[in-house]
Amino acid sequence: MVLCAMLAAALMYADARFTRMEPVRAQLSTLVAPIQWVVSLPSDVLNWGALALSEQRALVDENRRLREQILTLSHRVQRMASLTAENVRLRELLAATRERDIPYITAELLSLDPDPFTHQMVIDRGRRDGAYVGQPVLDASGLVGQVTAISAYSSRVLLLADASHALPVQINRNGLRFVVQGVGSYEALNVQHAPDTADIREGDLLTTSGLGGRFPPGYPVARVSSVIHDPGEPFARVTAAPVAQLQRSRHFLLLFPPAMPIAPPEGELAAPALEAARAVSGALVNEETR
Structure with missing residues (x-):
């Protein structure tokens, strides 16, 4: 034991004082590596087994949730099939324009601010x-x-929760229109200037109204979480919770809505209107002369 201790001290001294021991240490590390791998093998196997079991349990739970979600969505699809057919018949009866599918591309989260x-x-x-x-x-x-903001390969997205973001919405139940603004929290949005007598209730779904031409109509935005009426105040305090998973989602859709029609300038609109007015007035004069 004393001999081993003296040999170890001599090796440490030589390693500290001379650089020729570095190749020797490298060779010894190579020789010892298989022994270290064999020693650590049981613990690695146990860790791998625990991880595999935990992942399997997580996959089983996720599979169960997805099956329940599939059943729910299939029920909705069965209901939506009849509603879609009825909507088509009503649009044909009213000679209304048919809604077009909005193209989109998928995107993935890179980073959060x-x-x-x-x-x-x-x-x-x-x-x-x-x-x-x-x-x-x-x-x-x-x-x-x-x-x-956009660059060649990435884009910056302003979330609904930001205090500088606002958009027009409408209540899905009755069509009342409001403006929703972020408050700097992922859990709440403010419904601006809601009259105290407005028909807005807790649980109402707020969807995009399409006003302004930026967001296409009909997409869910938030659900009303509280409506507080203050006696004597003209507006109620209405709070809504975003329906999107702002803190958990990693995959997104970028929509390409059709361009909104732009009204022609005043000068371009005046000439055709003037010609139509002259034609009408000329026809009236001819009838009177007859």
């Missing part, structure tokens, strides 16, 4: 993919926000 006073994220779609400033962004549950 670390600033606690802003609510923004970066996604992996950019100018080369057709993304543009003002483009609506959705997840599997509802509206997430809109694109505010």
Whole structure:
């Protein structure tokens, strides 16, 4: 034992004082590596088994949730089939224009803004993919926000929760229109200037109204969580919770809604109107002379 201790001290001294011991140490590390691997093998096997069991349990739970979700969605699809057919018949009866499917592309989360006073994220779609400033962004549950800046391969998205974000919405139940604004929290949105006598209730679904031409109509935005009536105040305090999973979603959809028709300038509109008025007045004069 004393001999081994003296040999170890001599080796440590030689390793500290001379550089020639580095190749020897490297060779010894190579020789010892299989022994270290064999010694650590039982613990690695146990860790792998525990991880595999936990992942399997998580997969089983996720599979169960997905099956329940499939059943729920299939029930809704069965109901929506008849409603869609009825909607088509009514549109044909009224000679209304048929709604077109909105094209989209998928995107994935790259990073979140670390600033606690802003609510923004970066996604992996950019100018080369057709993304543009003002483009609506959705997840599997509802509206997430809109694109505010783009680069060649990525885009920055302003979330609904940001205090600087507002958009027009309507109540899905009765069509009343309001403006929803973020408050800097992922869990709440403010419904601005809701009259105290307005027919708005807890649980009402707020969807995009299509006003302003940026967000297409009909996409879910939030659900009313509280309505507080203050006696003597003209407006009620209405709070809504976003339906989108702003803190958990990693995959998104970027919509490409059709361009809104733009009204012609005043000068271009005046000439055809003037010609039509002259034609009508000329026809009236001819009838009077007859």
